[in-house]
Amino acid sequence: MIIVGSGHAGLSVAAELSRSGLQPQRDFAVIDSNPDGQRSWAFRWSSMELLTEAGRSTVAGQHLTGDPYRRPSPREIEQHLLDVESSLGVTTMWGIRATGVERLGDGSTLLLSTNEGPVQTRNVVCATGAAARPRTPGWAVGAAVPGIMVHSADYHGPGQIPRGDVLVVGAGHSGQQIARELSSTHRVTLSSRPTYASAGRPIRRLVGRRRTDARGAAALSLDPEWAQLGIDVVSAAVAADGAHIVFDDGRRIAPQSIIFATGYRPADGWLPRRVLDATSGRGKRGTTGVPGLFVVGMPTYGSRDADTFAGARRDAISIARHIMKRP
């Protein structure tokens, strides 16, 4: 059995398989395409704080120690994942990329293709991440600003952004954090979609019943915090005309630089066509139409909150049960 991806989703499945009596390296292997030991959290900007409090940032059932109400940094999560991996006795095989998976004939064997060659196995768990590929709006191709344009995935801190006005597109958790940080060094405009309902899936799911941060422009602009920080909250950016960005209320600005905090796409391109084309795997808790192939950590194929610590763990428990019951 092979788990593809050694983030918290993959390790959650490893933990549940271990609890069911299977042994890492002997009964299942964990592979990851990243260079040795580098997890996705290593690439987040250094001042980032998680939305999930430490007490809820539980990986494979293991808690972060210390104040449960603090917002952990990506570095803490990176270390936590390393600790969890070692406590499970998992030795991730780094630098191995899955490139495809298919069922061999009508049997119960899967053929997993990797950059190191093909391997036959009965079960494959895809845990390659829902937030893997930066997503930018279509209009961005028409933008030509004098400074830089970066996605939040490549944002490191204020020192990276040239002097002058900055437009942060997207007012979810990342966009708000970045706008706040830049407000002490730059003049910032924060663009949010017009209504809460169209602002994407509510971030509330990340933190249980806490009030969401993902409000629309109208609600956001009423919050005095933004005015105090000197941040101009505007409506959705809908077009680019060279150096000018156009908003849905007709307003135009010419920022020096743009940061796109506009979300991500999943790393599911290596899954079989019939799995990708299935209308929705929601509610199936990570099972797919292909016997022996499971997906954890991606809402399209599992629970609505599958891309959070809590949701991935729930789906991991279900996937491990399915695997253990397979004839």
Ligand SMILES: Cc1cc2nc3c(=O)[nH]c(=O)nc-3n(C[C@H](O)[C@H](O)[C@H](O)COP(=O)(O)OP(=O)(O)OC[C@H]3O[C@@H](n4cnc5c(N)ncnc54)[C@H](O)[C@@H]3O)c2cc1C
């Ligand atoms: C900015 C940001 C903030 C977030 N904050 C929170 C939060 O506060 N609380 C919360 O619950 N969630 C949060 N999330 C969501 C989620 O917890 C993270 O995205 C988390 O990294 C997902 O873990 P994962 O194991 O599913 O995927 P990843 O951590 O992305 O791990 C996937 C692994 O798969 C590997 N991989 C990818 N493709 C292949 C391949 N083809 N073959 C082999 N290996 C491959 C990658 O190298 C990677 O190591 C946040 C996400 C982002 C982007």
